[in-house]
Amino acid sequence: DVKVTQSSRYLVKRTGEKVFLECVQDMDHENMFWYRQDPGLGLRLIYFSYDVKMKEKGDIPEGYSVSREKKERFSLILESASTNQTSMYLCASSPQTGSSYEQYFGPGTRLTVT
Amino acid sequence: KNQVEQSPQSLIILEGKNCTLQCNYTVSPFSNLRWYKQDTGRGPVSLTIMTFSENTKSNGRYTATLDADTKQSSLHITASQLSDSASYICVVGYSGYALNFGKGTSLLVTP
Numbered sequence: 368d369v370k371v372t373q374s375s376r377y378l379v380k381r382t383g384e385k386v387f388l389e390c391v392q393d394m395d396h397e398n399m400f401w402y403r404q405d406p407g408l409g410l411r412l413i414y415f416s417y418d419v420k421m422k423e424k425g426d427i428p429e430g431y432s433v434s435r436e437k438k439e440r441f442s443l444i445l446e447s448a449s450t451n452q453t454s455m456y457l458c459a460s461s462p463q464t465g466s467s468y469e470q471y472f473g474p475g476t477r478l479t480v481t
Numbered sequence: 482k483n484q485v486e487q488s489p490q491s492l493i494i495l496e497g498k499n500c501t502l503q504c505n506y507t508v509s510p511f512s513n514l515r516w517y518k519q520d521t522g523r524g525p526v527s528l529t530i531m532t533f534s535e536n537t538k539s540n541g542r543y544t545a546t547l548d549a550d551t552k553q554s555s556l557h558i559t560a561s562q563l564s565d566s567a568s569y570i571c572v573v574g575y576s577g578y579a580l581n582f583g584k585g586t587s588l589l590v591t592p
Contacts, residue, residue, distance in 0.1 A: 407584060409585070469527055469530065470527075472526070
């Protein structure tokens with residue numbers, strides 16, 4: 368079974384802090400994704416990585432950056448957390464580029480910025 | 482604008498009953514349509530994926546249908562169980578890696 372793990376289930380940070388969210392997948396997938404999910408909205412793509420050190424902006428990249436130094440690990444960075452970044456963050460991975468391929472999601476990190 | 486609309490927004494049914502969830506989309510070009518189940522506080526889990534040429538797909542008690550001409554899909558749940566209580570998300574894939582997510586239908590199955 369594909370396993371996507373995220374470093375924290377719940378996280379509370381203060382405004383202005385630098386926040387790191389970690390995601391690890393164990394299936395040697397090329398592609399990894401970061402989404403956020405807010406009540407009343409569908410999942411929205413923040414960033415996408417199709418290879419080590421490669422990244423593309425998604426629909427809402429502002430205020431975020433990412434890092435992919437190893438194939439299995441994809442990090443989301445909030446350079447200076449703000450209250451409007453309080454959200455559920457979901458990481459996903461898929462074996463190939465192309466939307467026909469299954470995306471496997473992690474359990475999510477619920478981040479609260481106070 | 483590419484959109485995925487789901488209805489109803491929420492639904493309550495009795496255990497053992499059937500139900501059908503609806504999804505309409507305007508996403509173009511269309512590549513595939515997926516249904517995900519998301520338990521509260523968890524990540525989404527895939528139920529079905531259908532391409533343009535498929536008009537029905539089953540996964541146990543879950544059956545998804547797709548009408549690419551009218552751009553409509555439905556998810557039918559048979560003989561519901563308490564564990565079916567979750568949010569069901571319709572997702573349309575279009576170009577490259579891109580997915581367009583609906584807001585979900587929240588289903589509650591009561592004893």
